[in-house]
Each structure stands twice: as structure tokens, then as C-alpha cells.
Amino acid sequence: MKICVVSxxxxxxxxxxxxxxxxxxxSLRKRGHEVRILCPDAEHKGxxxxxxxxxxxxxxxxxxxxKNGVVLAKKDKKIIDEALDGVDACHIMLPFSLCRATLKxxxxxxxxxxxxxxxxxxxxxxxxxxxxxxxxxxxxxxxxYRHLYRYAGTIHYPSEFIRNVFEKSIKKQTNGRVISNGVNxxxxxKDVEKPDFLEGKIGxxxxxxxxxxxxxxxxxxxxxxxxxxxxIQLVFAGVGPTEKKIKCLSSSLTNKPYINFFxxxxxxxxxxxxxxxxxxxxxxxxxxxxxxxxxxGLVPVINDSPKSATRYFALDEKNLFxxxxxxxxxxxxxxxxxxxxxxxxxxxxxxxxxxxFTFEDCMNQMEKMIIDNYNxxxxxx
Numbered sequence: 001m002k003i004c005v006v007s008x009x010x011x012x013x014x015x016x017x018x019x020x021x022x023x024x025x026x027s028l029r030k031r032g033h034e035v036r037i038l039c040p041d042a043e044h045k046g047x048x049x050x051x052x053x054x055x056x057x058x059x060x061x062x063x064x065x066x067k068n069g070v071v072l073a074k075k076d077k078k079i080i081d082e083a084l085d086g087v088d089a090c091h092i093m094l095p096f097s098l099c100r101a102t103l104k105x106x107x108x109x110x111x112x113x114x115x116x117x118x119x120x121x122x123x124x125x126x127x128x129x130x131x132x133x134x135x136x137x138x139x140x141x142x143x144x145y146r147h148l149y150r151y152a153g154t155i156h157y158p159s160e161f162i163r164n165v166f167e168k169s170i171k172k173q174t175n176g177r178v179i180s181n182g183v184n185x186x187x188x189x190k191d192v193e194k195p196d197f198l199e200g201k202i203g204x205x206x207x208x209x210x211x212x213x214x215x216x217x218x219x220x221x222x223x224x225x226x227x228x229x230x231x232i233q234l235v236f237a238g239v240g241p242t243e244k245k246i247k248c249l250s251s252s253l254t255n256k257p258y259i260n261f262f263x264x265x266x267x268x269x270x271x272x273x274x275x276x277x278x279x280x281x282x283x284x285x286x287x288x289x290x291x292x293x294x295x296x297g298l299v300p301v302i303n304d305s306p307k308s309a310t311r312y313f314a315l316d317e318k319n320l321f322x323x324x325x326x327x328x329x330x331x332x333x334x335x336x337x338x339x340x341x342x343x344x345x346x347x348x349x350x351x352x353x354x355x356x357f358t359f360e361d362c363m364n365q366m367e368k369m370i371i372d373n374y375n376x377x378x379x380x381x
Contacts, residue, residue, distance in 0.1 A: 002034045003370060004083050006102045007093035008073040010039035014239050014261055015209050016288065017118045020158075020181045021093050027363035028370075038083040038102060040073035051083035053098060073098035080105050087111060089374045092152070094119055095144040103151055112377035114370055115152035117162055117176075119144075121169075122213060122283045122307060141169040149174065153373040156366070158286040161309035177369050181288050182362030186264050189297035189351060192272045197258045201233035202337060203274035205298065207267070207289035208281065210240030210259070215303065215324070218280040220250045220257075222321075222329035228337050230254045235274060237262050237289075271296040276336055276343075282324060284308040291357050294350040299343050301332045315349055 005025055013019045028035050036049045044050040053076045075097050083102075084090065090106050092099040092115040099115075106113045121137035121144075145166075149155055155176035157163035163176055194203075204223070208214055216236065223232050234257040236246065243259060250257050262270055271277075277293040277300045287310040294300055294313065304311050304320040314320045318336075321329040336343050 001088040001371070001374070002036070002086060003028055004036045004038055004087045004090045004102075005093065006038040006083075006090060006099050008040070008096040008098045009094060010037070010041045011043070016181075016285075017093055019288070020116070020118060023181065023184070023359070024091070024363070024366055028367060031363075031367055033367075036083050036087065038080065038098070040098070051079050053079050056097065072096060075101035077101070077105070084109060084111060089114070089370050091156075091370060092116065092148070095148040100147050103148055107151060112374045113152050114154045114156060114373050115149055116156040117149070117158070117166065118285065120162065120165070120283055120285055120307070138169055141166060145170045145172070153377050154369055156369060159309040159312075161312060162285045165307075177365070179365045179369065180291075180357050180362045181286060182359035183288065183291045183295050183354060183357045184264065184359050186268055187271070187292045187295045188268070189295075189347075190268075190272055192269045194273045195270070198233055198235070198273050201255060202228060202231050202276070203233050203235055204276045204278055204333065205235045205237065205271060205274040205293060206278055206280070207237040207271075207293060208279075208287070210236060210238050210242045210246060212242055213281060213283040214240075214242075215280040215282050216242065216246050217249055218303070218324060218326045218329060219278050220246070220253070221326035222278075222333060223253060225327065225330040226333055228334065232333075233258060235270065236260075237267060237270060267292075268296065271298055274298060276301065276333065278329070278333070279303060279310050280329070281305070281310065282307055284310045286310075287313070291354060295354040295357070297347045297351055299336060299346045299350065301329060301336070313353075315346065315353065319346075 007021050010018055010021055013022055025035050038051045040053050040055045045052045054074045056072045056074045080102050084105055089112045103113055121140035155174050157176050157178045158181050160178050163178055167174055223229055233255045236257050236259045239261045271293050277298040279290045279300060279302045282303055282305040290300055290310050290313055300319055302310050302314050302320055304323050321332050
């Protein structure tokens, strides 16, 4: 099949949407499909099968947008038409301008469309300090549905959690499939030597974008209260707009956080060199980063936030801390430090638990969804 993958955000693989998109693109090509990519990533301009649109100009807000690490596509009908010429199916990643415009053209051209649900309303409102406004989130959900998701033949939900949240908000049952984005096969438990920055330290890891909704402040506060504070080395594997704030909040720690963006090989080694994984985020659709960590054998402690799907990865209450509560997180961190034997047993439990998130199986399901949607849509014509 000829498949067009469309995303308003696509650049370096340092955020969940880009990683999910590129994993899907590589997997579809591996399975013999011709894949075109419609996006605003100027670095790929001129490359085969890339169709590059300009980016939106936010005027006086350009600096604010740049600070938050957001680059959104500007729709261009000519380029959209070129990308869609002769394609059999289209998969849309996000509910924004480029994807909406592409959807309209697909409807005109009778091209079957599947759409991924990779952005919660709160991911948008977090940029404007409105993350806890239920009304604003409700408005955004309805906007997403009215302008995009109601027209998609099938919606891809990375977790049952986000499907339930969205359908409850719009008060409608959607034609969706729950498919994990999958954990790459490179993530495995193995023996590694501790790098210099972890030598003689208790390594506590977080993987993900450095942004407001990830709530790194809870982890930093928890470590400050830990009886093992002097021995703990925080590792933040990611980049993002809150890096400066993280450094400021952690200035009083004995060991300053090690912040770095790792390639796959180095990330796997870093995970295996750490002792505990903490996911303090209050908003999360799936958190593949947490799955990557526990697939390598790290025991997690996860924020029990009702807006986060990650909490469902907890095998019991010892893997959760009370919603947005650094004190309880401190208790859980200290508990796992003081119970290494139990931690090793829990690590083995997690190795078995993550088998259902095998990357190849998830990508097979994604391919099947696109093909099934094509067959169902064409069969109705």
C-alpha cells in the first residue's frame, strides 16, 4: 500500500509523538509499504517521500513558542495534494492545522483515514497555565472531536485509559482501537558498568520531555526529604523548556541532577545502571518511557494521578505515590532503597508484565488497523 503519515509536529525524536510517528513509519516500510511523510520538519526538505510544509508564525508569541519547544505546521494545500496523490490510505498523528486540512482533502478524494490520539487536552492547556481547568479541557476535547476525530474511519488510542477519558468527555462511543505504541526490542535487562556520574550513587531515573506537566518538582522535593539524599543521583533523560527551572529547584541537592538526551544504546545502558525509576508526571496518555525502564528491570514509583495512564503500570501500592504528594514519594523511594531483595523480586515481576507490549506485535496491530480501515472504507463505496 501507499500510505501517507501526517504530523503537525515532527523533528528530533525527543518527544512521544515524534517517536511514535517514526516508529510507525519505519515499521510500515519494513513490512513492504511505501510511506510518504507530510510534516514541517525542514531538515528533511528535498528527501524522497518527504513533503515539507512551512511552520506557523505566532508573531509576538514566537519566542514563547520556541521556549516551549513547540513547532507547528502551517497548512499548504498544494503540498498536501502532492503528498496525497495516488496514496491508498492516510494516518494522521495530531488534531491540529495540517492534519485537519489533510483530513478534509482525504474526504474529498475518498482516501481512508485513521487518526492517532497522541495529545490530551491538558497537554495543550499546560502551556497556558490552565491545566486544571475542566471547562477549558472539555472545550478542547469537543474541538478535537468536531474538527477531526469524528471523520476518521478508526481512531488509534495508545491506552484504554485515554479512550475512556476522551469518550467520557465528548459523551460518544468512537470507532477506536487500543494499541500500545510498543517498546523497542533494544530495551532489555543486562549487566552494565556504572558510568562516572553514577559511580557510588543510588541512581533514580526519569525519562521524558522536560516540561511543566511532567512535574519534576515532586521528584526533586522528594529527594530533598529522603534520608538517603546525599547518596541519590537524579538522572533526567530528556530535553525541554523547563531544564533551567529544574536546575534551579535542585540547586540545594548534594548531587546536582544529570540531564542529558541519550541515543537508544546509551539510554538502555543508563537505565540498566540506575536503581529506581520515578514517573512524577500528572498527565500521560501511555508513557512508553516508563515501559522502557521497567522492560529493562527497573522498579517504578508512579504518580497516582487520575489524568495519567501510567498509574495502571503499578503492580501494587508500593509502585504508586499519592497524587502530587512528594512526602509519600519520599516514603516509597526510601522503602525500595531499604528493601533490595524485594526490589529484585519486583523487577522480575515487571519483566514478565511487559511482554504484552512487544514492539513488533504492536506494529503488526497498527498495520492491521490501517488495512482493515481501508477495506472497510472502500467496501462501503
